[in-house]
Amino acid sequence: MNIFSFPVLVSMTIIITISSIIDYKYKRIPNYVTYPSILFGISYHFYTSGLDGLLFSLFGIIAGIGLLIIPYFLDKIGAGDAKLLGAIGSFIGAKSVFISFLYTAVAGGLYALLIMFLYKNKYNGYFKNFYYSGVNFVVTGKFYSFEDREDISQRPKLCYGLAIAAGTGIFIIFEVAGIKVLPL
Numbered sequence: 001m002n003i004f005s006f007p008v009l010v011s012m013t014i015i016i017t018i019s020s021i022i023d024y025k026y027k028r029i030p031n032y033v034t035y036p037s038i039l040f041g042i043s044y045h046f047y048t049s050g051l052d053g054l055l056f057s058l059f060g061i062i063a064g065i066g067l068l069i070i071p072y073f074l075d076k077i078g079a080g081d082a083k084l085l086g087a088i089g090s091f092i093g094a095k096s097v098f099i100s101f102l103y104t105a106v107a108g109g110l111y112a113l114l115i116m117f118l119y120k121n122k123y124n125g126y127f128k129n130f131y132y133s134g135v136n137f138v139v140t141g142k143f144y145s146f147e148d149r150e151d152i153s154q155r156p157k158l159c160y161g162l163a164i165a166a167g168t169g170i171f172i173i174f175e176v177a178g179i180k181v182l183p184l
Contacts, residue, residue: 003092004176007044011037012091012172016165019084023161029080034087041090057090064089064097081160088168096171099184104167111163119156 015037019029038061045053064085071077085104089097136142174181 003096004172005048008091009172009176011040011044012088012168015084015087016168019080019161020159020165023080023159027157027159028078029084029161031080031083034080034083037087038083038090041087044091056093060089060091060093060097061086062089063094064101067098067101077160081164084161084164088164092171095184096175099182100168100171102167102182103170104164107166107170108158108160108163111166112158115156115158122156 015033019033022033023029041060042054042057045057047053049056064087065082068077068082068085072079072082085097085101088100092100173179
């Protein structure tokens with residue numbers, strides 16, 4: 001199954017571009033972007049490969065959403081982010097969405113460090129408080145945050161859709177160019 005056909009490349013480029021713009025501007029990824037994307041991914045693969053394509057797409061959706069479901073339940077990302085990765089999975093399948101997720105994690109980490117650097121006055125003492133919270137957890141077995149709730153609410157919110165777009169874009173570029181960074 002050719003996951004990098006012209007319709008797939010164009011569709012994914014449009015989806016990650018629109019999602020990142022909306023996420024940056026409104027701090028959310030709406031259902032009117034993710035649901036049609038998922039439906040198109042399923043329809044495309046079913047049309048081109050029948051039942052195998054349908055299963056390929058469904059497993060990609062499950063893997064994409066599954067990779068971000070825990071951060072969603074921990075209130076670290078929004079549901080739109082998880083659905084966006086599911087939409088990407090509907091086009092590229094489970095294995096490829098996992099690789100894309102790994103690139104996304106690296107992009108997200110770099111993005112978070114950039115935000116912390118740019119807004120360093122809002123993150124004063126963050127690592128010290130993080131360290132004390134970890135030591136407290138190891139010693140007592142209970143988590144306690146040493147950060148002031150008002151400080152946390154004043155921090156800029158990460159738009160993880162940007163990281164997903166960057167990670168997916170890197171994945172696409174590497175795959176099209178034949179560059180294998182991961183032995184998967």
